[in-house]
Amino acid sequence: MTLWPDPFVDLDEARRDVFRQAFASQYLSGWEPNRADVVDLLNLKRGVITRDEYLQRIRLRAQGPMTSAAG
Template identity: 45%
Template sequence: MAGLDVSAMWPDLFIELDDRHRANVRDVFATEYLTGWEPDRAAVAEVIELERGRIALSDYMKRNAARIASVPPST
């Protein structure tokens, strides 16, 4: 995997994940990093919650929409 490794940045978030789930989460953010987006801890934690089945995809999408709406436009 090239680019960003969120499991190295916030290893405590990954403690309860097995290798397959850890790789899934890392791959999400490695791909996003290539587009220029750098995640924060909260974004990583939410994807982990989705991966573990603790939140539904619909809830995850609502949270992301709210997060995006709260970001001021760049100039």
């Protein structure tokens, strides 16, 4: 929330605290979030995207940028 405060602006303090605790727990487990991870997780919990969409986005980011084989 300190790094990317804008995705949290519409949350009340109680909801921010829930996310703060969840992110801290995951970070201690080895998760190193980026802004896209945080936004997608917030959108999942808000019901903006489905669990399947969330998992697909994570997989795509894990694969990294697509490179061209043309040469």
